[in-house]
Amino acid sequence: MNKVWAVIRREFIERVRTRAFLLGTFLFPLFLAAMMVLPALLLTQSSGTRRVVVLDGTESGFGGRVEEALRGIKRGDGPDAPPQYESSVVRATGERLEAVQDSLIARTGLGQKAGPSLSGVLVVTDAGLASGRLQYFGDNAGSPAAMGELQGTIRPLVTRERLEREGVDPMVVMRAIGPVSVATQRVADGKLTGQSGDATFAIAYAMGFILYISLLIYGIQVMTSIVEEKSNRIMEVLASSMTPFQMLLGKIVGVGAVALLQLSIWAGAAYGVTTYRTQLLGLFGVDAAAGSGIAGMIPSLPGSLLVVFLIFFVLGFLLYSAMFAAVGSMCNTVQETQQAQFPVMFLIILGLMTMFALLNDPNSPLVQTLSYVPFWTPFVIPVRYSMAPIPITGLLVSAAVTILGMLAIVWVAARIYRVGILSYGKKASLKDLWRWVRTA
Amino acid sequence: MIPPVIRVDKVTKRFAGHTAVRDLSLDIPKGGIFGLLGPNGAGKSTTIRMMMNIITPDEGKVTLFGGEGTGRELSAKVGYLPEERGLYKKMKVKEQLAFFGETKGISHRDAVKKTAAWLDRLGLHDWTDKKVEDLSKGMQQKVQFIGTLLHEPELVILDEPFSGLDPVNAQVMKDVVVEIARQGRTVLFSTHIMEQAEKMCDRIAIIARGEKIVDGALTDIKREFGHRFVALTFHRNAEAAARVLQDRRLVAKADDYGASAEVELAHGAESDALLHALLQAGVGINRFEVVEPSLQAIFIAKVGHAAATATASGDDR
Numbered sequence: 001m002n003k004v005w006a007v008i009r010r011e012f013i014e015r016v017r018t019r020a021f022l023l024g025t026f027l028f029p030l031f032l033a034a035m036m037v038l039p040a041l042l043l044t045q046s047s048g049t050r051r052v053v054v055l056d057g058t059e060s061g062f063g064g065r066v067e068e069a070l071r072g073i074k075r076g077d078g079p080d081a082p083p084q085y086e087s088s089v090v091r092a093t094g095e096r097l098e099a100v101q102d103s104l105i106a107r108t109g110l111g112q113k114a115g116p117s118l119s120g121v122l123v124v125t126d127a128g129l130a131s132g133r134l135q136y137f138g139d140n141a142g143s144p145a146a147m148g149e150l151q152g153t154i155r156p157l158v159t160r161e162r163l164e165r166e167g168v169d170p171m172v173v174m175r176a177i178g179p180v181s182v183a184t185q186r187v188a189d190g191k192l193t194g195q196s197g198d199a200t201f202a203i204a205y206a207m208g209f210i211l212y213i214s215l216l217i218y219g220i221q222v223m224t225s226i227v228e229e230k231s232n233r234i235m236e237v238l239a240s241s242m243t244p245f246q247m248l249l250g251k252i253v254g255v256g257a258v259a260l261l262q263l264s265i266w267a268g269a270a271y272g273v274t275t276y277r278t279q280l281l282g283l284f285g286v287d288a289a290a291g292s293g294i295a296g297m298i299p300s301l302p303g304s305l306l307v308v309f310l311i312f313f314v315l316g317f318l319l320y321s322a323m324f325a326a327v328g329s330m331c332n333t334v335q336e337t338q339q340a341q342f343p344v345m346f347l348i349i350l351g352l353m354t355m356f357a358l359l360n361d362p363n364s365p366l367v368q369t370l371s372y373v374p375f376w377t378p379f380v381i382p383v384r385y386s387m388a389p390i391p392i393t394g395l396l397v398s399a400a401v402t403i404l405g406m407l408a409i410v411w412v413a414a415r416i417y418r419v420g421i422l423s424y425g426k427k428a429s430l431k432d433l434w435r436w437v438r439t440a
Numbered sequence: 441m442i443p444p445v446i447r448v449d450k451v452t453k454r455f456a457g458h459t460a461v462r463d464l465s466l467d468i469p470k471g472g473i474f475g476l477l478g479p480n481g482a483g484k485s486t487t488i489r490m491m492m493n494i495i496t497p498d499e500g501k502v503t504l505f506g507g508e509g510t511g512r513e514l515s516a517k518v519g520y521l522p523e524e525r526g527l528y529k530k531m532k533v534k535e536q537l538a539f540f541g542e543t544k545g546i547s548h549r550d551a552v553k554k555t556a557a558w559l560d561r562l563g564l565h566d567w568t569d570k571k572v573e574d575l576s577k578g579m580q581q582k583v584q585f586i587g588t589l590l591h592e593p594e595l596v597i598l599d600e601p602f603s604g605l606d607p608v609n610a611q612v613m614k615d616v617v618v619e620i621a622r623q624g625r626t627v628l629f630s631t632h633i634m635e636q637a638e639k640m641c642d643r644i645a646i647i648a649r650g651e652k653i654v655d656g657a658l659t660d661i662k663r664e665f666g667h668r669f670v671a672l673t674f675h676r677n678a679e680a681a682a683r684v685l686q687d688r689r690l691v692a693k694a695d696d697y698g699a700s701a702e703v704e705l706a707h708g709a710e711s712d713a714l715l716h717a718l719l720q721a722g723v724g725i726n727r728f729e730v731v732e733p734s735l736q737a738i739f740i741a742k743v744g745h746a747a748a749t750a751t752a753s754g755d756d757r
Binding site for chain 1: 489492493494495512515518520522524525526527528529530531535539540542543544545548584587
């Protein structure tokens, strides 16, 4: 047992020390923090308050209402967020309109150099109201976000104005076209979970992906490091003091521990960044109220789901890395593994794809069946659990099936490994593998 | 009677195309240096791997220490230097060695302490914190050698320990091996260089094409082989000498030149007995030099020149 510990510790320490691990582990939280801070930062600092003149050419003074609406827009969500626009109205009708418009445009977009400069001129005319084509001249006309906001502000006002002109009470219409939505709530075991359907979807999706990525990164690490040990001929030194099973166990657990460490650092970072969002934004001098960033996108993770996920994650990792280990042991070079790993990759990719099928209908017969196939339970069960209730017996049966399947595959993989690690030369054929598994 | 440290009992190992070891039996007694000799591809490494239980024999049985377990189970008592050297290239020397020690069952702290002592002894002190890949080939081999001995095994098995070493490093390793044997521990090493074995080994076994040609104590082997010569020069009583040289119990053949003679000892005769007989006869001796046949000569005589130099590992019979 001490020998297995020695292997686990070696694998763990040597891997954690690599530059790739350190970079990967600590860049992700930085990236997450950047994702949080940057949008908020951009929102507050990219454009200051915009000076906009509404050139009102209507008989009814509609421009005044537009200007009022613009003045109400604030940057960010908070109650004391600064206003987005510093607006004013200039009235000009008939022939004067064009002259005023030209003189206003001449004062637009001058930058800092020439006194008070305008950001833009919004021209509102009766003809424009009728045709639905209003004009805006501005230095920020190229910004889709700014233009979208401007249009969004004007559109209801125009609708209202048109309705009034047709003699229809706008309030009636507003009530009639008021939004309709179906609020979704997850029910498990006959109880409300307090989670919305969207949130669980995101969790399920993320979990499947985390499993997929971890299997790819760390499963392949197990495989390549075995090939390296073979080509370094270090295998023989190890094989003289340990059983192949001890070597295999130590390697998989060691690499698995690195995977768990990295994942927990990432999870901790995600949690920290969302929890201390206000302080984090404060560091950059950004008001917490400004910009919701990605905080709203990270839903809370229920404890029971985390447990189910971890159990199946570990089982899946053991199962697949044992297979990767077997592949590594039968190859002599990393290049050879590219081809030999295909069956394993195929199973993993299939697992990811069943997850998409699952997201469509968590209770379909296909999904029910896959819940009992060891290769795919690690993908299917946590996602299913997050979306629709699974009876506890079903959960236990799935876990049991997975454990049995995992043990069977580890057993076969260990037998291949046992022979493979000391076989050099030709890459093993299927027939060879079968012989390796059978020999005592 | 003390059981042999290693008993190889009628062992056969076949690989896909050929038989690597055929019906091989060997007893390696406790203590001393045992040489496993043979040309390349003779089955030395296969035999050693079976001793270490890295591969299992198809037929027959290998027992260590009188049957307490396999080489792997007894790895705390056995040190093994494989023919193909293997180290983790990215690991630091001291951590690499501590890891090897741990896989042999000694504690981490112990392993670290012993590593430092060995690195000092073999002149690798300045390389303690270097990565293995920064070391020269010879230094790597010394590191591997330390890894084999770190846990102070009772039995040390070295597969071609001196290949690829410069004379200075080979000397250092030889000194260590001799010292281990002096401490009453057992060393078995394989080599295809006969001269080396001749100088170091108490006992040897020669194998070729997977079969044992001869084994036993080196002196016995030489005596049984015969063809031992004595170069004699005498300054007095040449007639008496000539009479002694007629004795067919001692001398098989003699070329008498009057003041000197080249004598081939009789089969099984001791050179001591001849010297004694000459002195008793009152012969004045200037020179009495026993010229023993070299292992190389014995080997060639036993297996034929072709087999002695065969290098192909896959030659089937």
